[in-house]
Amino acid sequence: MIPLFKVFIPPMVIEPLSKTLFSGYVGQGPRVEEFEQKLKPWLGTDYILSTITGTAAIHMALRLAGVGPGTSVISTPMTCMATNLPIVNEGGRIIWADINPRTGLIDPNDVEILVNLYDAQAIVCVDWGGTPADLDDLFEIGSNYGIPVIEDACQAFGAEYNGHKVGAVSDFSCISFQAIKTISTVEGGCLTVKTPDDYSAGKLLRWYGIDREQPRRDFRCEQNVDLRGDKWNLSDMNAVIGIEALKYAETLLAGQMERAEYYLREFEARKIKRARPIEYAKGKKSAFWLFTILVDNRDEFIEYMTSRGIATSRVHERNDIHSCFQEFQRDDLPGVDEFVAHEVNIPVHYGITKPDLEYIMDCIQKFDEEGR
Numbered sequence: 001m002i003p004l005f006k007v008f009i010p011p012m013v014i015e016p017l018s019k020t021l022f023s024g025y026v027g028q029g030p031r032v033e034e035f036e037q038k039l040k041p042w043l044g045t046d047y048i049l050s051t052i053t054g055t056a057a058i059h060m061a062l063r064l065a066g067v068g069p070g071t072s073v074i075s076t077p078m079t080c081m082a083t084n085l086p087i088v089n090e091g092g093r094i095i096w097a098d099i100n101p102r103t104g105l106i107d108p109n110d111v112e113i114l115v116n117l118y119d120a121q122a123i124v125c126v127d128w129g130g131t132p133a134d135l136d137d138l139f140e141i142g143s144n145y146g147i148p149v150i151e152d153a154c155q156a157f158g159a160e161y162n163g164h165k166v167g168a169v170s171d172f173s174c175i176s177f178q179a180i181k182t183i184s185t186v187e188g189g190c191l192t193v194k195t196p197d198d199y200s201a202g203k204l205l206r207w208y209g210i211d212r213e214q215p216r217r218d219f220r221c222e223q224n225v226d227l228r229g230d231k232w233n234l235s236d237m238n239a240v241i242g243i244e245a246l247k248y249a250e251t252l253l254a255g256q257m258e259r260a261e262y263y264l265r266e267f268e269a270r271k272i273k274r275a276r277p278i279e280y281a282k283g284k285k286s287a288f289w290l291f292t293i294l295v296d297n298r299d300e301f302i303e304y305m306t307s308r309g310i311a312t313s314r315v316h317e318r319n320d321i322h323s324c325f326q327e328f329q330r331d332d333l334p335g336v337d338e339f340v341a342h343e344v345n346i347p348v349h350y351g352i353t354k355p356d357l358e359y360i361m362d363c364i365q366k367f368d369e370e371g372r
Helices: 012-021 028-045 054-064 083-089 108-117 135-145 198-207 235-247 248-271 299-306 323-328 334-342 354-370
Strands: 048-051 074-075 093-096 120-126 147-151 171-174 189-193 273-279 291-295 341-346
Touching: 012 235, 028 048, 028 235, 028 323, 028 341, 048 054, 054 083, 054 147, 054 171, 054 189, 054 198, 074 083, 074 108, 074 198, 074 354, 083 093, 083 120, 083 189, 083 323, 093 323, 108 120, 120 135, 135 147, 147 334, 189 198, 198 291, 248 291, 273 354, 291 334, 299 354
Parallel strands: 074 093, 074 120, 120 147, 147 171
Antiparallel strands: 048 189, 171 189, 273 291, 291 341
């Protein structure tokens, strides 16, 4: 079976990991600081707060944005549960926005309508599959109404928007280094922010509200805590894996781009009718963590590809159908309805060879021809 995802572990990680394991410092320490420093050129900012998960980064962003009990957040249902569970777990209410069914990205036009109807505290957008949302439009809305844009860029490490690194553009950008992401720390993530104040507050939030940089007499026991933080920090063990993985980031991302470009060329050259890639706008450089296609008779397609040894998947279910979000129901989401009916993802990871690509496209072409 050709898998949809393949975990990348850097081959030379054992020695530095062993040194860290027996160094006497396996929690947040010098390797975390080193990892954050090495992330700076990839994310285009100095304000990087590593976290134990991408979900933790979203929690931190929401809290820094002032989301809490009684506040509302505009968000997309077409995403991982990790985008929206932090909203309700922080006490907020979700206002579902529709998406563009050709891209999977939140629809700024619908967002603007909702901002006019509700007193929202923040806008959450998702970089579906590694492709940045329509950020300029969202920033304009946020600026006009004085609310921040939180970019769930968990799938978009290495992506760019109008020539700028994802991580350097939005008020808050949340990145994931979870196991199957392009760059993995096994579990991990980070939050990037725009201001020194948010950076300082974020360092407190990820460690119970305790200032780790303040001089101490008795293991911080005497320090007063006035900001209710949590335990969201990354460990040196995770960080050292990330440090080694970053050495391969350029190669991994270039490979994903190359395989995606092959698919895009082949879909056009073979004149596939029953399946088509989602649309990619100019000015956006996707990380192509996913390669999403829209397929007629999608479930039949999944069975067809599985029978030929190729794993495909929708990857995420629309969040608004889950019982835990039932109080936020909205019936008129035609873009989500259309996207969900056709969306599926095909393998694009580093383990896919040229023969694999050709075989995958041959199978898609046969599916297309047999259904005409």
